[in-house]
Amino acid sequence: MEFRDKYKDDLTQGNLSRNFNFTEDFKTLLKIAEDNVRKEAQKPKVMKSFEESQKSKKTVASMIENKKETPKSVKEQKKKAAEAVKAKAAEPTTVSNGTLDEETIRKNIEKKFGLNKKPKAEKAKTESPDANKKKGKQARKWDKGGTTKEMRELDFSAANGDGDKDKDRDLDETLPTEEDLAMLGSMSGNLGDLEEESSDEEESEEEEEEDTPVQQKSAGKSKGFGMFNVFKGLVGSKTLTRDDIQDVLNKMRDHLISKNVAADIAAKLCDSVATKLEGKVLGTFNTVASTVRNTLQEACVQLLSPKRRIDILRDAMEAKQQNRPYTIVFCGVNGVGKSTNLAKVSFWLVENGFRVLIAACDTFRAGAVEQLRTHTRKLNALHPPTKHNGMQMVQLYEQGYGKDAAGIAMQAVNYARDYKLDVTLIDTAGRMQDNEPLMRALAKLIKVNQPDLVLFVGEALVGNEAVDQLTKFNQALADHSQMENPRLIDGIVLTKFDTIDDKVGAAVSMTYITGQPIVFVGTGQTYTDLKNLNAKAVVSALLK
Amino acid sequence: MSRQGNVEFWYKTLEQGFANGDPSFYAILVALLVGIITLFVVFIRLGKKNNRRGILMMGACDGGKTLMFSRLTANKYVETYTSIKENTGNYELTGDKTGTLRMIDLPGHERLRSQYFDQYKASARGIMFVVDSASLQKDIKDVAECLYTILTDGFVSSAAVPILIACNKQDLTLAKGAKVVQKQLEKEMNTLRVTRSAALEGTSDTGNNNTFLGRRDRDFQFADLKPFTVDFVECSARGSNGTDGDGELNQVIDWLQKIA
DSSP: OOOHHHHHHHHHHHHHOOOOOOOHHHHHHHHHHHHHHHHHHHOOOOOOOOSSSSGGGGHHHHHHHOOOOOOOHHHHHHHHHHHHHHHHHHHHHHOSSSSSOOHHHHHHHHHHHHHHHHHHHHHHHHHHHHHHTOEEEEEEEEEEEOHHHHHHHHHOOTTTOOOOHHHHHHHHHHHHHHHHHTTTTSHHHHHHHHEEEEEEEEHHHHHHHHHHHHHHHHHHHHHGGOOOOOOOOHOOEEEEOHHHHHHHHHHHHHHHTTOOOOOOHHHHHHHHHHHTTTOOOTTTTTOOHHHHHHHHHHHHHHHSOOOOOOOOOHHHHHHHTTSEEEEEEEEOOOTTSSSHHHHHHHHHHHHHOEEEEEEOOOOOSTTHHHHHHHHHHHHHHHSSSGGTTTSSSEEEEEOOSSSHHHHHHHHHHHHHHHTTEEEEEEEEOOOTTTTTTHHHHHHHHHHHHHOOOEEEETTTTTTTTTHHHHHHHHHHHHHTTSSSSSSOEEEEEOOGGGOOOSHHHHHHHHHHHHOEEEEEEEEETTTTOEEBBBHHHHHHHHHO | OHHHHHHHHHHHHHHHHHHHHHHHHHHHHHHHHHHHHHHHHHHHHHHHHOOEEEEEEEESSSSHHHHHHHHHHHHHOOOOOSSSEEEEEEEESSSSSOOEEEEEEEOOOHHHHHHHHHHHGGGGGEEEEEETTTHHHHHHHHHHHHHHHHHOOOHHHTOOOEEEEEEOOTEEETTTOOHHHHHHHHHHHHHHHHHHHHOOOBBTTTOOOOOOOOSSSSHHHHHGTTTTOOEEOOOOOSSSTTTTSOOOHHHHHHHHHHHO
16 A cells, blocks of 8 residues: 555556666565564464364264274174164054054064074175185176177278278268368368458447546646546545455356356456456446456456467478478367367368378277268368379378277378378377376377377366366376476367357366467367357357 | 528527526526537547557567667666556657657567457557567567468558568677568568468357458568558667667657658
């Protein structure tokens, strides 16, 4: 407060080029702080009273430890539980009028004999698992797994491959349909018209209103407006305290959570807005709610704006000039759309004249290689070699199922280098973030191949789970990499964006955790449904 | 004829009103006058807003914008850090034309750039793009992208705002001259215009509004951007003596004179 009052005039006039002499003030404050610390250190430490300790909060019974008694006590407890159950069951019959019918007599006799049966049954049960364990460890048989001997029968990759009998049939199927042909040429470098966004003008007008008070004071020359300045002084300015902001912030936080932002991310965002606004002086015509909303909007736009340049075409061109393939790895959990979006990205690249090699490093999921083969055929049908100087634009590198993904990726990159293919897209298997051996395998793939871009594919429908997925993926990549500067996630692909209307919070959660930009947005299942993220539009949909 | 009749009618009512001395009549007149004056005042204010007297200083991070800003507005050398907020100040024109220009130094960091640019571009009379001449080779892609965003912006291209590309840090030995910077930027923009116009469109269906700069049939040259005037100058905000001496900003000041 003192600081603010002392330099108030300078700050309001924006006179920041003055020389500020802080050394004297700094030295006195430092001396005071150091004296305080010294006094604190010299004070003797006060012992905790019994009330404050942890021990007073425990019950006496829980602290009694006697190992011999525990098995007995467990058995006793079990018996007691059994008896309690019996007692409860017995009660209704004894509560009846006292006249014992034949049925009740029979029931009582059964119960009596049932009493004898129970402990025996228990003993029998406890004995049998022990007996089983003593036989010796046997390998577990899973229902749906196969052994290596059965692999030859289970390997279907040859059957769907380029078998001669199937060739004619496949060719007919891959002739592009009319819809597909309509897609051709839509994603290449066409001239777009300059379009102005009218919404921008509205935003700039709002912010200009806040600027005019400052401009009035600094312009200050026209005397006609001196009258208005006097009024401004009269109305008075309000300093924001945390309590004022807290209500509005709680509402905004709940609003964000309702828009599918992860809960703790929303809390952290609101905290940062609170610290930014604390002590700020409100203009007269601004309400607390509008100030908070504007600050939150600025913070979200800043969050979603990429912190480095994203231009994949440019980087791929540069890699082409250096005679090495540009590699992109797609990783993520199961079912988010890695293979679909990989096909979309390769369509975009082929439209812009790049030759693509798709590396099928998903060697686990049934049908993964066939899926990529179908995409390759379709893309080649849409961009036949005749249109591109006799060169096949998309090729598939696969080694079937069950092999090591990192090895396949390395061979694919070498193949691309030898055959002068421009971009290599590596499709990996989906894996849960908790599955340690699979995360280690992914880290190995990335460490060995050193791709240019590691993209994490996440769906826009995910809620709080996004936090867990991304932190664990990054953690695993950092831990298992054994390098000083491990390769982490470089970008995010946000898929299934068309399924959420305006609950776009997942974008904010993901960029908050990793700090990396959202490189692609998938908005459907056809090849043209690939877009860039428009930060302003997403934030306005978020705060609507 | 009817118009004349109307005017006479109002004139007669006025005369009658003055003759009668009705207080309500006077009240109505006063209210009308106050209303007219307020409207007048409001229009003058709007006119003031629209008067573009601002010079935007933009460029990639670590170019020397804030130091140049303090040299121009306060004739001082300051130790600067990465700007997070814009700096605004007045610059007095010396020489033939007098008046003040409002210098607005925008942060160059990628995350903040577009926000502040959208906020201030309406008041831009000229744009000064500051380039670090010594490290241009390394950062050419980022610099070119920033310049491309400015050149393709709707408002800037429609208003043909004059642009100055200031090759800063000439006091360093490895600094490139203005001609070399121009050639390198042209080469980079040549490739960039192809990749940027092929970029994916935004999520809210705004379409890809990256126009193809320059002429299609030949390589990109800054002279081809017909409505724009793009000038290249050399300058050194730090100057040869650093804290003691002045900056060497003569060519920049000449340009400011020209566009004021």
